[in-house]
Amino acid sequence: MRIAVFVTCWGDALFPATGRAVVRLLEHLGHEVVFEPAQTCCGHMHWTAGYHPEAIALARRLTEVFAGHDVIVTPSASCAATVRTAYPRMDPALAGLPVYELSELLVDVLGVTDVGARYPHRVTYQPTCHSLRALGLGDRPLRLLRAVRDLELADLPEAGECCGFGGAFAVKNADTSVAMVADKIARIHETGADVVCATDDSCLTHLGGALSRLRSGVRAVHLAEILASGLGAAGPAPVPGGVARRADAP
Amino acid sequence: MRFSDAARPELGDPAARRGRRRAAAEARGRRADAVGGFPGWEALREAGAAIRERTLRELGTHLETLEAAVEEEGGHVHWARDAAEARRIIDSLLPDDVPAALVRSDVTDEIGLDGAEPGPHSKAAVVGAGFLVAETGTLVVAERGDGLSFPGTLVAVAGIEDVVPGWTDLEVLLQLVSRAGAGVPMRPAISTRTGDFALVLLDNGRTTVLADPDGRAALRCVHCSACSDVCPVFQRTGPRPYGPGRAGPIGAVLTPQVRGVEAPLGASLPFASTLCGACADVCPVKIDIPAMLVHLRGRVVDARRGRPVPPPEMLLMRGLAWSMGDERRYEHTLVRRARWARLLARDGRIRRLPGLFGKWTDARDLPAPPRQSFRAWWRRRR
Numbered sequence A: 001m002r003i004a005v006f007v008t009c010w011g012d013a014l015f016p017a018t019g020r021a022v023v024r025l026l027e028h029l030g031h032e033v034v035f036e037p038a039q040t041c042c043g044h045m046h047w048t049a050g051y052h053p054e055a056i057a058l059a060r061r062l063t064e065v066f067a068g069h070d071v072i073v074t075p076s077a078s079c080a081a082t083v084r085t086a087y088p089r090m091d092p093a094l095a096g097l098p099v100y101e102l103s104e105l106l107v108d109v110l111g112v113t114d115v116g117a118r119y120p121h122r123v124t125y126q127p128t129c130h131s132l133r134a135l136g137l138g139d140r141p142l143r144l145l146r147a148v149r150d151l152e153l154a155d156l157p158e159a160g161e162c163c164g165f166g167g168a169f170a171v172k173n174a175d176t177s178v179a180m181v182a183d184k185i186a187r188i189h190e191t192g193a194d195v196v197c198a199t200d201d202s203c204l205t206h207l208g209g210a211l212s213r214l215r216s217g218v219r220a221v222h223l224a225e226i227l228a229s230g231l232g233a234a235g236p237a238p239v240p241g242g243v244a245r246r247a248d249a250p
Numbered sequence B: 001m002r003f004s005d006a007a008r009p010e011l012g013d014p015a016a017r018r019g020r021r022r023a024a025a026e027a028r029g030r031r032a033d034a035v036g037g038f039p040g041w042e043a044l045r046e047a048g049a050a051i052r053e054r055t056l057r058e059l060g061t062h063l064e065t066l067e068a069a070v071e072e073e074g075g076h077v078h079w080a081r082d083a084a085e086a087r088r089i090i091d092s093l094l095p096d097d098v099p100a101a102l103v104r105s106d107v108t109d110e111i112g113l114d115g116a117e118p119g120p121h122s123k124a125a126v127v128g129a130g131f132l133v134a135e136t137g138t139l140v141v142a143e144r145g146d147g148l149s150f151p152g153t154l155v156a157v158a159g160i161e162d163v164v165p166g167w168t169d170l171e172v173l174l175q176l177v178s179r180a181g182a183g184v185p186m187r188p189a190i191s192t193r194t195g196d197f198a199l200v201l202l203d204n205g206r207t208t209v210l211a212d213p214d215g216r217a218a219l220r221c222v223h224c225s226a227c228s229d230v231c232p233v234f235q236r237t238g239p240r241p242y243g244p245g246r247a248g249p250i251g252a253v254l255t256p257q258v259r260g261v262e263a264p265l266g267a268s269l270p271f272a273s274t275l276c277g278a279c280a281d282v283c284p285v286k287i288d289i290p291a292m293l294v295h296l297r298g299r300v301v302d303a304r305r306g307r308p309v310p311p312p313e314m315l316l317m318r319g320l321a322w323s324m325g326d327e328r329r330y331e332h333t334l335v336r337r338a339r340w341a342r343l344l345a346r347d348g349r350i351r352r353l354p355g356l357f358g359k360w361t362d363a364r365d366l367p368a369p370p371r372q373s374f375r376a377w378w379r380r381r382r
C-alpha cells in the first residue's frame, strides 16, 4: 500500500526518530511510504491556543498538501484528532481527510498486530487523552505492544487520567501541570517499568522532561519506536536514550 | 485574579489535595457503578441533552407557562437581573422579625446567600430550586425531609434555565442527575411544592450566554458535579481559583461568558484545562466542554488582537503561523531555532529556557533538538 506520512511539526523538529521509526516499520511490512515535503503543521497548536484564523489557514494548507492521498498516517493522536474532530468544525469542507493514527493504521487498515518487533524492556502504556477519548483507540496500542517479543507490559494505575501536558496549559498553568505530572510519575514508578510508552510525542515531551529532571531513569518512548525495534534488515535499531526523551542520535 | 495565580496556594496544600482526590475517586467509583451496568445510559443522555436543548431554545415560552402556572396556584414570580437585585427582592419577601433558613444550591451560592438549614420551627426559608416544572408551576428540590412542607414563608430562587417543560422531562433529568452526580442508580427522592411560594428567577448574565450559539449549551447543565469529580485540574486546585461563580469545568466555560473575557479571571479560565475531555465523557446532558473552552480561547485571543502593542505570545503565535504557511520559511525557522536551542543544552538536555518558555523548564527538561530534522533525513535518504 502507498502510505503518506504526516510527521507533524513537533516530530519533524524535535523527535525525527519517531518519524524514522514509522518509515522503517511500514517499509518492513512491505508498504511504500511517501513524504510530502510541503507539509508543516496541522494547526492543532493554534486552534487550541485560540488563534483560530491562523489554525484554519494551516488546516486548509495541510488538506491541500495531502489531497489525492488515500491513506495518511501520523504518529500523533492529537494531530489525528485535530484533523478528524476539529477540521469539520473549522470548515465543513475540511472534513474527511483520511488521516490515521499509527495504531489505527496498523490494526484497522493493515490488519496487523504482530509487526515482528523485539523490545526487551518492562513497558507501561499511558493512553494519552486524544488517543483515549478523541480517537477512541481503545486497546489497539496495547494489542500491538503485547505482540512485541521480550516486552513485559505493566498495567498503569489510573491510566486514563491526563498527564498534565495540555499544550499551552503546560506553560500557562505550569504549577498545576507539574502537579499532575508528579502524580502521573508516581503511578509510573509503581509499575516498576523502565519505559513509559504513548502515541504522542507532545505528551511524551512533558512526561519525559519531568522524568529527566528527576533523574528517574524511566524513559519516555513513542510507540512507533518500540514497534520498529529489532525488525532487522531495514536500518539500525533505535538507540536507547538516556536524556530528556531519548538520545536522538545526531 | 488569574486562575494560575489563585491555584498556587491551593497546590501547596498536600493534605487538601489528597482529600479532594480521595473524594473524587469515591464519587467516580459510585458513578461508574451507577452508569456502567445500565445499558440505557447513552440513550438517556441523548434524551436529556435533547430536553435541555429544546428547553433553552424555547425558554421564553416555558418561562411564561411557568409564571402563569405559579400565579394560578397562588404564588408569585419575580424577575431579577443580577445577584444584587435578587438579594433585594428576597429581602423584601421575607418577614423582618425572624431569621430565614436556607436550602443551598448553586444559585444561592451564586447570589451570595448563607444561612442555616430549615428545621421544624423555621418560619421562613429561602430554597435554591433544583428544577421548576412549567406545566404545573412546581418547585422541585432533592429530598430535604420536611424541607418544603413547613407552613412559613417560602422563597424559591432559580436561574431562568432551571425550568423543565413537563413531568416526563423531569423524570429523565432526575435519573440523569442521580446516576451521574450522586451515583445513585434509581430515581432520587425529591420534595416538591406547588403554589404557595414566591419564586425569584435570576438572569445574572444568562441571556448573554444564550445569545452565543457556541456557548449556550453550557446552560444545559443540571448541576450534577460529575465534571468536577473527573477533572484532573479541579482535583489539584479545588474550587477557589475558579472565582466567585461555579467551579470546575462548567465554571470554566460559564464564568468567562457571564463576566466577559477581558478581565484576568475570565481571560484565564478558558485556559484552565488540558482539554483532556474527561468532563465531556461523563456529562449527563452531553455538554461538549472542551469544544466550548476552545471557542472561548478564540474569544480571549480576539479580544487582544486590537491592542496597539501585541503581547509576546501573540507575536510568537503569529510568527509561527507565518513560518508554517510555507515549507521553506518553516524549515528555515526550524533550523535556526534548533541551532539556538542546542546552544542552551548540556548533555542533550535543556534545563533552562528564557522568556515565555521558562515556565516549562522550571520543573521539566527539554531534549536538545537533534541536528537533523525528519525532512532533512528524508532528503538525504532518497
Ligand code: SF4
Residues within 6 Å of the ligand: B220, B221, B222, B223, B224, B225, B226, B227, B228, B250, B282, B283, B284, B285, B286, B287
Ligand atoms: S456540566 Fe454536565 S457534568 Fe458538569 S455539573 Fe453540569 S450537568 Fe453535571
